[in-house]
Amino acid sequence: MKSDRLRRRHATAKIFRLLCAAVAWAGVVILAVLLFHVTREGIRWLDFQFLTEFPSRFPEQAGIKSALWGTVWLITLTAAISIPVGVAAAIYLEEFSPKNRLSQLIEVNIGNLAGVPSIVYGILGLVLFVRFLALGRSVLAGSLTMTLLILPVIIIAAREALRAVPDSIRQAAFALGATRWQAVRAQVLPVALPGILTGVILALSRAIGETAPLVMIGALTYVAFVPEGPMDAFTALPIQIFNWASRPQEDFHQLAAAGIIVLLVTLLLMNATAVWIRQRAERTGR
Amino acid sequence: MNTLTKSEAPISSTQQPRPVLEVVEVTIRYGEKPAINKVSLSIPQHRITAIIGPSGCGKSTLLRAFNRMNDFIPNVKMEGQILYMGSDIYVREVDPVEVRRRIGMVFQKPNPFPKSIFQNVAWGPSINGFTRNLEARVEQSLRRAALWEEVNDRLHESALALSGGQQQRLCIARALAMEPDVILMDEPCSALDPVSTARIEDLMFELKERYTIVIVTHNMQQAARVSNLTAFLENGSLVEFGETDQVFTRPRNKRTEEYVTGRFG
Ligand SMILES: Nc1ncnc2c1ncn2[C@@H]1O[C@H](COP(=O)(O)OP(=O)(O)OP(=O)(O)O)[C@@H](O)[C@H]1O
Numbered sequence: 001m002k003s004d005r006l007r008r009r010h011a012t013a014k015i016f017r018l019l020c021a022a023v024a025w026a027g028v029v030i031l032a033v034l035l036f037h038v039t040r041e042g043i044r045w046l047d048f049q050f051l052t053e054f055p056s057r058f059p060e061q062a063g064i065k066s067a068l069w070g071t072v073w074l075i076t077l078t079a080a081i082s083i084p085v086g087v088a089a090a091i092y093l094e095e096f097s098p099k100n101r102l103s104q105l106i107e108v109n110i111g112n113l114a115g116v117p118s119i120v121y122g123i124l125g126l127v128l129f130v131r132f133l134a135l136g137r138s139v140l141a142g143s144l145t146m147t148l149l150i151l152p153v154i155i156i157a158a159r160e161a162l163r164a165v166p167d168s169i170r171q172a173a174f175a176l177g178a179t180r181w182q183a184v185r186a187q188v189l190p191v192a193l194p195g196i197l198t199g200v201i202l203a204l205s206r207a208i209g210e211t212a213p214l215v216m217i218g219a220l221t222y223v224a225f226v227p228e229g230p231m232d233a234f235t236a237l238p239i240q241i242f243n244w245a246s247r248p249q250e251d252f253h254q255l256a257a258a259g260i261i262v263l264l265v266t267l268l269l270m271n272a273t274a275v276w277i278r279q280r281a282e283r284t285g286r
Numbered sequence: 287m288n289t290l291t292k293s294e295a296p297i298s299s300t301q302q303p304r305p306v307l308e309v310v311e312v313t314i315r316y317g318e319k320p321a322i323n324k325v326s327l328s329i330p331q332h333r334i335t336a337i338i339g340p341s342g343c344g345k346s347t348l349l350r351a352f353n354r355m356n357d358f359i360p361n362v363k364m365e366g367q368i369l370y371m372g373s374d375i376y377v378r379e380v381d382p383v384e385v386r387r388r389i390g391m392v393f394q395k396p397n398p399f400p401k402s403i404f405q406n407v408a409w410g411p412s413i414n415g416f417t418r419n420l421e422a423r424v425e426q427s428l429r430r431a432a433l434w435e436e437v438n439d440r441l442h443e444s445a446l447a448l449s450g451g452q453q454q455r456l457c458i459a460r461a462l463a464m465e466p467d468v469i470l471m472d473e474p475c476s477a478l479d480p481v482s483t484a485r486i487e488d489l490m491f492e493l494k495e496r497y498t499i500v501i502v503t504h505n506m507q508q509a510a511r512v513s514n515l516t517a518f519l520e521n522g523s524l525v526e527f528g529e530t531d532q533v534f535t536r537p538r539n540k541r542t543e544e545y546v547t548g549r550f551g
């Protein structure tokens with residue numbers, strides 16, 4: 001009787017485990033197929049020249065230089081604006097602001113903002129940055145729009161990371177006569193840093209692949225120059241990919257595939273850097 | 287003074303040097319319910335005062351009131367006064383940060399910062415502007431906390447690699463590095479084995495030469511062993527307060543007797 005029930009429990013556990021494994025592997029397999037397909041399509045075009053040439057009407061001469069640099073500009077500016085603002089907001093909300101109705105309202109709202117479709121941020125960016133602040137179709141306007149888009153994600157992730165820091169650390173700091181800022185700055189932040197970094201990287205990874213808001217604010221689709229300052233016009237990798245993929249010629253489809261590979265490698269590099277920084281932070285934290 | 291009746295003797299015969307902390311008619315509430323109810327007592331200098339009582343009677347609440355750590359708990363309200371060296375620490379002009387620099391605290395669970403041993407001890411002094419001779423200060427604090435011999439060859443290794451008892455002594459060293467007047471300890475040995483406990487008790491004996499110590503403990507033997515004075519709390523009220531000898535051998539209150547002899551609580 002008893003061992004019967006035990007056997008049933010083991011069986012349930014086994015079925016559940018198989019189910020989870022199946023789902024996890026399905027994800028991996030789909031990704032692998034996708035990667036394989038893209039690589040086979042695009043590998044032919046992927047050479048040094050592809051990275052150093054501007055787009056062109058002739059597929060043999062077309063490259064992704066302007067889009068790659070546009071993306072680098074876009075992400076660098078976005079990171080420079082969104083990380084300080086987002087982390088500061090999270091620190092304020094988590095460590096300083098009183099916990100009351102208002103802060104709950106703000107919390108719920110930030111959660112909602114994270115779920116707003118990116119095209120809406122594009123419209124906001126168009127009205128606010130491009131037109132009202134007259135920044136034009138500049139890479140700065142794009143970065144500010146991207147900042148709006150990913151701020152909620154950064155704030156939420158950073159708050160989670162701060163909340164995960166044991167209260168005993170704050171207590172220890174306060175009991176030594178630390179002010180709130182001293183406690184946060186020297187003891188809480190270093191412990192939360194790896195978690196904050198993870199959130200930041202996830203958010204920036206999202207920004208790097210976003211197309212809709214950039215199309216909305218009018219990022220150009222054909223750009224034969226590299227932005228030299230924040231006020232220059234720009235294009236970005238996903239836009240260039242979209243542009244090529246929507247042309248009828250097969251060659252351009254393959255160029256799009258090559259562009260996707262560049263995008264993926266950029267993402268991979270970013271994530272690897274993040275993991276590296278995080279591990280360093282964790283090691284020195286010990 | 288020598289005309290005092292015997293029943294009053296314990297409190298006044300303490301003949302304590304001047305009180306460092308005085309609690310005057312203090313009531314502390316979380317929301318509505320009082321956790322500490324009209325408690326008055328005074329803590330003499332360079333003595334160890336133990337606070338005992340059943341779980342939930344308000345010992346930690348009272349202890350945290352001494353260095354304003356209750357400020358961090360929402361909805362805490364306090365009435366009455368707590369005087370440190372004769373002046374109220376809850377008036378508006380007093381900066382709680384200043385209070386905590388003078389009145390240090392050691393917590394129930396060792397809570398070292400996830401940094402090196404050196405950084406753990408040096409941080410308090412350095413944020414408070416004592417940056418000269420930091421190394422000497424760290425060494426002195428570790429020596430006073432009876433930890434120096436065990437860690438002097440690995441000061442720059444992580445504090446988290448220490449044993450529980452060593453971590454607790456590190457937390458004591460960290461508090462000592464601020465050169466406080468008073469050290470509050472909330473069940474500092476409850477997470478430790480008997481050997482580490484004995485070491486910390488020895489340490490308290492040495493420390494009371496220089497510091498005033500207030501300790502909360504659930505361990506009757508510990509209270510009897512280490513303290514000079516004992517306060518017995520029950521349901522937020524002070525039931526008895528006097529010389530430890532007297533409280534344990536000739537308690538004036540029936541409840542105290544039952545508690546210290548282990549018949550309840
Ligand atoms: N943060 C809080 N919010 C609300 N009530 C609290 C809080 N902390 C303590 N209390 C209540 O106050 C009373 C006294 O708590 P306190 O922690 O001071 O007891 P204690 O004597 O230290 O108990 P223990 O020996 O278990 O540590 C308890 O009834 C407890 O439920």
Ligand SMILES: [Mg+2]
Binds near residue numbers: 345346347472
């Ligand atoms: Mg307690």
